[in-house]
Amino acid sequence: MRLIAFLSFAILGAPALFAQSMTDMVDFSSDAYTKAEMSRADVAAALGKLKEGEKLDLSGKALNGLDLSNMDLHRVNLQAARLMRTDFSNSNLDGVNLDSAWSLNSKWVGAKLRGASLFQTQLQNADLERADFSKAHVAADFSKASLRNANFEKADLSPNEANQSMGLMRGTFRNSTLDGASFREANMRRVLIEFSSLKGADFTDANLDDAELGGSNFEGADFRGANLLDADFTSANVSGVKNFKDAKNRDKAKGLAP
Numbered sequence: 001m002r003l004i005a006f007l008s009f010a011i012l013g014a015p016a017l018f019a020q021s022m023t024d025m026v027d028f029s030s031d032a033y034t035k036a037e038m039s040r041a042d043v044a045a046a047l048g049k050l051k052e053g054e055k056l057d058l059s060g061k062a063l064n065g066l067d068l069s070n071m072d073l074h075r076v077n078l079q080a081a082r083l084m085r086t087d088f089s090n091s092n093l094d095g096v097n098l099d100s101a102w103s104l105n106s107k108w109v110g111a112k113l114r115g116a117s118l119f120q121t122q123l124q125n126a127d128l129e130r131a132d133f134s135k136a137h138v139a140a141d142f143s144k145a146s147l148r149n150a151n152f153e154k155a156d157l158s159p160n161e162a163n164q165s166m167g168l169m170r171g172t173f174r175n176s177t178l179d180g181a182s183f184r185e186a187n188m189r190r191v192l193i194e195f196s197s198l199k200g201a202d203f204t205d206a207n208l209d210d211a212e213l214g215g216s217n218f219e220g221a222d223f224r225g226a227n228l229l230d231a232d233f234t235s236a237n238v239s240g241v242k243n244f245k246d247a248k249n250r251d252k253a254k255g256l257a258p
């Protein structure tokens with residue numbers, strides 16, 4: 001489990017080149033990332049035995065490839081779990097600890113993750129359309145993920161700078177699809193969104209202080225009341241954006257025409 005947590009930490013926090021080399025060091029064909037220690041029926045049975053106030057501890061468990069869709073999993077601890085290609089569609093994971101979990105190529109369509117914790121969580125190439133991350137702590141890597149119409153309202157995607165010994169943990173979106181996503185009132189300070197599509201996204205009253213947004217497409221996005229202090233829009237497409245004039249500190253953003 002320590003190795004898993006270390007690799008997750010390194011991949012999310014290190015520079016892009018180093019992160020890629022660390023990913024290459026992981027053997028995703030091994031049993032740890034291809035097999036499951038429990039079945040869906042096992043998980044359901046364990047949940048059914050819980051007493052009031054108890055939680056099911058599946059931290060560090062390999063649950064790769066399972067169909068855990070349409071389940072109530074809000075009493076499960078999934079910290080550092082291996083969830084490769086696992087299907088959580090329409091499941092309830094409100095408040096669940098997913099810190100350091102590996103969940104590449106997984107499915108979370110319509111999943112509820114309100115108030116959940118996703119610190120160092122690896123969700124590359126995942127399908128998270130309509131997933132609800134409202135009020136969640138989301139310092140996760142969503143590179144190449146699909147997040148159309150996902151909800152990040154009042155979520156915290158900013159780095160915890162008191163816990164950055166190996167790099168910057170923050171919401172990371174590289175080549176991701178976020179069309180129609182809502183970031184209303186979200187804390188997106190220092191978030192990384194590179195070469196991603198955010199057509200029609202809602203940034204109303206979001207904090208984008210010092211965010212890295214280069215090369216992304218914000219066509220039709222709404223920035224009413226958003227804080228753009230030191231946000232870097234270099235090479236971004238901002239044609240047709242809404243309420244830019246009502247954004248805060250627009251004159252202090254980088255990469256925008258005067």
